Amino acid sequence: MTGPEAEPVTVTDKRRIDPETGEVRPEDVADAPESEGEQPDSVDTVDAAIDEVAADAAGSDKEAELLADLQRVHAEYANYRKRAEREKVSAQQYGKGDLIKSLLPVLDDLDRARAHGDLETGPLRAVADKITETLSSAGLAAFGVVGDEFDPALHEAVQNEGDGSRPVIGTVYRQGFRLADRVLRTAMVVVVDGSQSGETPPADTTPQQD
Known part of the structure; x- marks a missing residue:
């Protein structure tokens, strides 16, 4: 009894580098992933090619030179991808900061309204709380509190009532805001001396002379 004819077995050499010539073979369409949109990672492809060259190398100068070139190109591309990713994240963060900055008013x-007691009850309080929580979850943080040490990089002094010996914030006219490390708006404050802000001066720990 004769069975069905066996299908011929086909062996396909899928190596990207020809071990005899050292040349990079053109990509075969049949080797592409079956699912649309699923393309192999470029860095993984180069890694595989480098591994194949290293495995097939017989110690000749040509193969060693080809391997060195592949490793150099691979390192340059990896650095480019990292730099492009950092620039992408930075651009997104900057755009988000501009949007939030427009909402500060x-x-x-x-x-x-909260200072006048208009947000103690009612639907407006719920809306205000949601806006504040949303912006806080996006990374927005306020600064500029009475008693904080005055920092000209963060605070805009509209009045100085001290002698400058220990400047601190005495009154806050407008809060400042930052998003991560970026200052979106400086705080508008009145500067006083530390003793004028209601703080208790530190105890004198200098030893007394007899």
């Missing part, structure tokens, strides 16, 4: 209005 809304937060100022909410602060004034």
Whole structure:
């Protein structure tokens, strides 16, 4: 009894580097992934090619030179990908900062309404809380509190009532905001001496002379 004819077995050499000539073979369409949109990672492809060259190398100068070139190109491409990813994240963060910066006047209005007691109850309080929570979750942080040490990089002094010996914030006219390490707006403050801000001066620990 004769069975069905066996299908011929086909062996395909899928190595990217020809071990005899050392040349890079053209990519075969049949080797592409079956699922659309799933392409092999470029760095992984280069890694595989380098491994094949290293495995097939017989110690000749040509193969060693080809391997060195592949390793150099691979390192340059990996550095390019990392740099491009950092620039992408930076651009996204900067765009988010510009959007949040345009909403700061809304937060100022909410602060004034809260100071007048308009946000104690009612639907406006719920809206204000949601806006504040959303911006805080995006990384927005306020700064500029009475008693904080004055920092000209963070605070804009509209009045100075001290002698400059120990400048601190005495009054806050407008809060400052930062997003991560970026200052979106400086705080507008009145500067006083530390003793004028209501702080208790530190005890004198200098030894007394007899």
